[in-house]
Amino acid sequence: MALDQGNGSFTGQTESHAFAGFLFDVDGTIINTTDAVTKHWQRIGAELGVDPDVILRNSRGRRSIDTLRLYDPSKATWEYVRHIESLIPKLYGSGVTEIRGARPLLESMGEANAPWALVTSCTRTLLSGWLDLLALPPPPASVAAEDVAAGKPDPACYNLGRERIGLGERARVLVAEDAPAGVKAGKAAGCMVLGLATTHGVDQLRDAGADWIIEDLTCVKVAGKGDDGWKISIEKMWVQNE
The missing domain is CATH 3.40.50.1000 (HAD superfamily/HAD-like)
Structure with a gap:
């Protein structure tokens, strides 16, 4: 629907x-992937000390590296992005x-x-x-x-x-x-x-x-x-x- x-x-x-x-x-x-991505950014937001709802409002359709640049530029590296994204199917793939x-x-x-x-x-x-x-x-x-x-x-x-x-x-x-x-x-x-x-x-x-x-x-x-x-x-x- x-x-x-x-x-x-x-x-x-x-x-x-x-x-x-x-x-x-x-x-x-x-x-x-809405449910999986929501849970993913809730976890990352908690780690970064950023309100996950704020991240989610700005992340849909954007690359993770561009989203991270907004909230913690030190994390905006391909090594970090590949790591956190590799976990999404393992942690939240069932949905x-x-x-x-x-x-x-x-x-x-x-x-x-x-x-x-x-x-x-x-x-x-x-x-x-x-x-x-x-x-x-x-x-x-x-x-x-x-x-x-x-x-x-x-x-x-x-x-x-x-x-x-x-x-x-x-x-x-x-x-x-x-x-x-x-x-x-x-x-x-x-x-x-x-x-x-x-x-x-x-x-x-x-x-x-x-x-x-x-x-x-x-x-x-x-x-x-x-x-x-x-x-x-x-x-x-x-x-x-x-």
Whole structure:
């Protein structure tokens, strides 16, 4: 179930679009890590002497290293970040689940030989931990936190993701994102952005620039390859009430 739907509903008619490639965020887009991440920052906040609620308000969609720079710059090192993130699946992985529709969509991407990648704000250590825990389809390419100099909303991660699936900056690429910072990053990279209302309300995703908004990935289907790219259908999009 999506969060705040704003002045509208998920009743839009199905649309078909073609793209040269696809880039997926991870937390909140293909897996639900909200409970695990909340517990993680509660523990780290206690260690740092910082109110965890304050950290959580500013951490969604951001790299841990960028969050730590706000509260304790001495901890903002890749060694420390990799260590604390390596513990998350071990300590809190039992509550992590797939976003509805994620597995069949990723599997269908592979079956269609569509170029796709995961682009995440977590470290490669944590990304591997989540993929192993849930046995999700391995991505043909990926971009993790330590691969770029600046995190979302900077577009560097999506620019690199597009490059790693072999596409140029003029290619028509779809980004799937749940966080406003990620939506802004995708748009700044020149991509179309599909927003998922799994962790943020519709109005936040709209304000960030999402081109379409859906409840989860059951609303996306791969329809095969055409002359203009890989075709997908997007169902039950958010539409504003008249």
